Amino acid sequence: MSGNQFKRGELYSFITGLASTAIARRLQKNFKQHDIDITIEQWSVLYHLWKQDGLSQQELCSATFRDKPSITRLVDNLEKLQLVKRVASHTDRRINLIYLTDKAALLRDQTMDMANRTLNEALTGVTADEIAVCKSVLQRVYDNLK
Amino acid sequence: MSGNQFKRGELYSFITGLASTAIARRLQKNFKQHDIDITIEQWSVLYHLWKQDGLSQQELCSATFRDKPSITRLVDNLEKLQLVKRVASHTDRRINLIYLTDKAALLRDQTMDMANRTLNEALTGVTADEIAVCKSVLQRVYDNLK
DNA sequence: GACATATAGTTAGTTATGCAACTAATTCAA
């Protein structure tokens, strides 16, 4: 028998992912307290565009582990907030490339600092080794279900 | 400096909790394939009632890390599906005690097996020690943000 | 070139989430 046969009492927290939702909720609160009116989900899209601008919606799907309709509407709402713009690709007109606006650039440093502080607060007392184990496990879980 | 200063590239997966959502999504699919028409969120409420029947809505909030309106509506929908019943407490009439129906009892073994199989599939190649580390980290993160 | 297939994105419908404001029942204190 493999060593990871699950005990019932331990099952739930793995399925609902309390830690990540707790961190996300805290970060959302910090945003609100600083009068930053975007949702965590919107922020997660911006986060990937800050790493690389001009991604297609499909690439945002893969990056954020969301499905296509979710990205469609997140981009809709980010466009309403004038934080991104859809630009049709010249080489393939099916594709929308998503570009950040100047307004989005302003948000970056503010929210990145906040996210890092929130994360460090959440991870107080957790060692680098433990984080490495968690990351590795997350990745393998994801691959197992791919 | 504490050892867990976060590198930007690692930040995102912690905040969005991809592993748990991936597992939840897979379990939801398995439910659907077996013509079990409940959502993961509804199942997570049943899960706690299977451990202990007759919890109040407030106790379900704590157990599932959800807020009160979420539980109100999950219980609404579970009641429509005739899987639970609200019973006003005799000692404190503000309190609704939530009781499982016979129909819910039928679901238990089916879905528990499915959940355990899904979890074991997701955790293939992950050792018991690694799971223990993840659990411990999850718990500390939650406590840090309490 | 024409038709089948695949890919990018949108729309519709149901469920869930978070917040804020609300009602009703209970408790506590003057």
Added chain:
DNA sequence: TTGAATTAGTTGCATAACTAACTATATGTC
């Protein structure tokens, strides 16, 4: 014992999730 504060639960509103069905563009094969 009355009136303030607390607690349990509900309702309304905006956003987001998944599925399925849809349009439009591109690709590939005969």
